Amino acid sequence: xxxxxxxxxxxxxxxxxxxxxxxxxxxxxxxxxxxxxxxxxxxxxxxxxxxxxxxxxxxxxxxxxxxxxxxxxxxxxxxxxxxxxxxxxxxxxxxxxxxxxxxxxxxxxxxxxxxxxxxxxxxxxxxxxxxxxxxxxxxxxxxxxxxxxxxxxxxxxxxxxxxxxxxxxxxxxxxxxxxxxxxxxxxxxxxxxxxxxxxxxxxxxxxxxxxxxxxxxxxxxxxxxxxxxxxxxxxxxxxxxxxxxxxxxxxxxxxxxxxxxxxxx
Amino acid sequence: xxxxxxxxxxxxxxxxxxxxxxxxxxxxxxxxxxxxxxxxxxxxxxxxxxxxxxxxxxxxxxxxxxxxxxxxxxxxxxxxxxxxxxxxxxxxxxxxxxxxxxxxxxxxxxxxxxxxxxxxxxxxxxxxxxxxxxxxxxxxxxxxxxxxxxxxxxxxxxxxxxxxxxxxxxxxxxxxxxxxxxxxxxxxxxxxxxxxxxxxxxxxxxxxxxxxxxxxxxxxxxxxxxxxxxxxxxxxxxxxxxxxxxxxxxxxxxxxxxxxxxxxxxxxxxxxxxxxxxxxxxxxxxxxxxxxxxxxxxxxxxxxxxxxxxxxxxxxxxxxxxxxxxxxxxxxxxxxxxxxxxxxxxxxxxxxxxxxxxxxxxxxxxxxxxxxxxxxxxxxxxxxxxxxxxxxxxxxxxxxxxxxxxxxxxxxxxxxxxxxxxxxxxxxxxxxxxxxxxxxxxxxxxxxxxxxxxxxxxxxxxxxxxxxxxxxxx
Numbered sequence: 243x244x245x246x247x248x249x250x251x252x253x254x255x256x257x258x259x260x261x262x263x264x265x266x267x268x269x270x271x272x273x274x275x276x277x278x279x280x281x282x283x284x285x286x287x288x289x290x291x292x293x294x295x296x297x298x299x300x301x302x303x304x305x306x307x308x309x310x311x312x313x314x315x316x317x318x319x320x321x322x323x324x325x326x327x328x329x330x331x332x333x334x335x336x337x338x339x340x341x342x343x344x345x346x347x348x349x350x351x352x353x354x355x356x357x358x359x360x361x362x363x364x365x366x367x368x369x370x371x372x373x374x375x376x377x378x379x380x381x382x383x384x385x386x387x388x389x390x391x392x393x394x395x396x397x398x399x400x401x402x403x404x405x406x407x408x409x410x411x412x413x414x415x416x417x418x419x420x421x422x423x424x425x426x427x428x429x430x431x432x433x434x435x436x437x438x439x440x441x442x443x444x445x446x447x448x449x450x451x452x453x454x455x456x457x458x459x460x461x462x463x464x465x466x467x468x469x470x471x472x473x474x475x476x477x478x479x480x481x482x483x484x485x486x487x488x489x490x491x492x493x494x495x496x497x498x499x500x501x502x503x504x505x506x507x
Numbered sequence: 508x509x510x511x512x513x514x515x516x517x518x519x520x521x522x523x524x525x526x527x528x529x530x531x532x533x534x535x536x537x538x539x540x541x542x543x544x545x546x547x548x549x550x551x552x553x554x555x556x557x558x559x560x561x562x563x564x565x566x567x568x569x570x571x572x573x574x575x576x577x578x579x580x581x582x583x584x585x586x587x588x589x590x591x592x593x594x595x596x597x598x599x600x601x602x603x604x605x606x607x608x609x610x611x612x613x614x615x616x617x618x619x620x621x622x623x624x625x626x627x628x629x630x631x632x633x634x635x636x637x638x639x640x641x642x643x644x645x646x647x648x649x650x651x652x653x654x655x656x657x658x659x660x661x662x663x664x665x666x667x668x669x670x671x672x673x674x675x676x677x678x679x680x681x682x683x684x685x686x687x688x689x690x691x692x693x694x695x696x697x698x699x700x701x702x703x704x705x706x707x708x709x710x711x712x713x714x715x716x717x718x719x720x721x722x723x724x725x726x727x728x729x730x731x732x733x734x735x736x737x738x739x740x741x742x743x744x745x746x747x748x749x750x751x752x753x754x755x756x757x758x759x760x761x762x763x764x765x766x767x768x769x770x771x772x773x774x775x776x777x778x779x780x781x782x783x784x785x786x787x788x789x790x791x792x793x794x795x796x797x798x799x800x801x802x803x804x805x806x807x808x809x810x811x812x813x814x815x816x817x818x819x820x821x822x823x824x825x826x827x828x829x830x831x832x833x834x835x836x837x838x839x840x841x842x843x844x845x846x847x848x849x850x851x852x853x854x855x856x857x858x859x860x861x862x863x864x865x866x867x868x869x870x871x872x873x874x875x876x877x878x879x880x881x882x883x884x885x886x887x888x889x890x891x892x893x894x895x896x897x898x899x900x901x902x903x904x905x906x907x908x909x910x911x912x913x914x915x916x917x918x919x920x921x922x923x924x925x926x927x928x929x930x931x932x933x934x935x936x937x938x939x940x941x942x943x944x945x946x947x948x949x950x951x952x953x954x955x956x957x958x959x960x961x962x963x964x965x966x967x968x969x970x971x972x973x974x975x976x977x978x979x980x981x
Binding site for chain 1 (some may be wrong): 610611613623627628634635636637638639737759760761762763790791792795803804806807809811812
């Protein structure tokens with residue numbers, strides 16, 4: 243299956259910005275189940291400085307805002323060929339060793355809430371336990387657009403009992419690590435069957451199971467990722483895999499709009 | 508005159524000075540003590556004027572304090588130095604190989620020579636360096652190996668400094684002061700030169716530039732600024748290397764390169780000798796609140812357009828918990844036994860070791876795993892009962908945060924006091940430069956001396972002083 247994707251991020255600043263940098267992680271990965279056929283990015287109000295692959299093999303582009311910019315637009319589009327692997331990403335690869343994914347990060351510190359979730363998972367086969375975990379989190383943390391703050395930790399999401407895909411993913415990662423599975427954050431695009439315009443980029447979790455390799459879990463949708471899930475960036479948590487992170491000078495307020503379109507060709 | 512229990516580097520033998528000190532000893536015994544006292548005062552004045560001062564944390568009333576300088580040199584024979592420098596070189600090669608391994612294939616963990624938990628759970632590990640090959644393969648461009656001596660042939664490594672070792676400016680100033688005050692001494696003794704250190708540092712850094720740079724590489728020194736305790740050293744080194752001294756706000760990413768602002772625009776930098784800690788280097792990639800670094804610096808590094816000296820993430824090699832594995836690390840990468848010995852170390856994370864340490868606390872030195880500068884440590888034999896008990900509580904609360912070592916009988920070298928020569932404990936920090944072209948070890952290094960009688964703590968933040976260090980051409 244070939245998916246065509248377009249992704250536009252638009253920042254409006256209420257005052258001219260003299261200097262700023264943004265790190266983009268927006269290019270889909272190429273691996274066994276996914277090959278990028280074409281991918282281009284167009285910048286308005288900014289200039290590309292450099293690019294490299296980070297320690298999760300995410301393609302990173304560093305861009306600088308043009309002096310005096312009031313509007314920044316980042317537009318990417320391309321075509322990606324997808325194969326269905328039934329949620330299995332495959333063996334571990336890349337410079338980051340597996341044990342790194344067993345470490346807690348600031349956003350995935352375990353606490354009373356996540357430990358309580360883990361205590362409700364009964365013994366059994368690894369894959370069954372992880373599916374049970376995913377279902378339990380979906381059950382206990384209501385999906386609610388705009389319910390959470392982007393800097394929430396896993397524990398904060400459990401305490402609030404609501405959140406978005408980012409929160410579901412952080413809670414899953416935290417719990418999976420408590421259970422002894424290396425786990426990571428994955429962000430990307432998702433083809434929804436009933437529409438072309440998407441809410442935003444999506445996020446889901448991956449856990450490492452001996453014998454199977456990395457296995458994906460989309461907690462928010464209650465399924466394992468299939469050929470509709472385009473993996474873009476992975477990391478220990480959101481901060482490693484965020485589509486954009488930036489710094490800029492001055493105190494201009496920004497407003498942000500994101501448009502994502504995914505369609506089957 | 509030796510105090511028996513301790514090896515004195517001048518007086519360890521009966522009747523006569525040890526051979527390296529022969530000539531110096533006969534000189535000083537013929538000198539008029541009043542003249543020497545005047546010279547000592549003159550030396551202090553020179554240091555005051557050149558402004559070698561050191562901020563002592565938590566002592567507002569004495570924000571800038573002079574580091575005491577003693578006019579009696581610490582003298583090492585050429586033969587002694589040959590063995591030491593072989594051991595230092597071996598250790599630095601091993602440290603660099605270890606860093607490359609940890610950030611690539613982790614063979615030493617797979618072989619079980621260092622437990623995975625020691626690395627996986629270590630705050631000094633920088634995951635972002637995984638898979639990164641620094642330009643020329645060099646991680647540690649500047650290393651300080653702290654050595655202590657306990658006998659004629661007994662040297663131990665006390666700790667490795669693989670992040671941003673400081674103190675080399677004192678080594679240089681000490682020599683310059685001695686040369687100007689006692690030129691006659693240098694006429695009669697063949698003392699190896701150290702004053703070319705800034706030139707060699709500049710050369711070594713330039714050799715470490717990314718490949719494919721057109722023309723001569725541009726080197727700059729990044730300082731946290733004038734409030735940093737080592738600011739004097741930063742400006743001293745930049746000045747003597749003939750390179751720009753820059754702060755974070757002078758730098759910016761331009762056209763994919765690290766550049767410094769000049770009156771004519773932005774000039775690219777190829778090698779940044781940074782005296783700013785990893786976490787403050789780049790607010791975009793590390794601590795967002797840091798104002799000392801440069802946003803995007805790590806991205807430029809990752810794209811291969813600049814060399815950072817030392818490379819980010821080298822702290823995993825000088826962590827005090829890793830230290831105890833150094834004999835294994837040296838053997839694993841060099842295939843040889845370590846030439847320089849480690850001090851026996853108990854890791855308090857291990858229950859049996861913790862029990863031993865708690866049972867023998869009053870005889871041991873206990874250090875924080877991530878501490879430096881002599882802060883947060885317990886010197887059992889010198890501490891009061893109350894201090895020992897207070898430390899016992901801290902140790903029980905967070906055992907993995909501590910290591911313990913026997914109290915070493917550090918060697919002494921005399922200092923010049925009002926009542927003549929008197930032995931004081933010393934250590935030695937040799938400075939090592941590494942580039943893709945090779946390793947350069949400055950003959951000698953910085954000798955730190957505990958000015959207080961009987962004290963074993965030589966850190967300048969704890970009242971230590973310094974001496975000129977001589978390596979003789981035998």
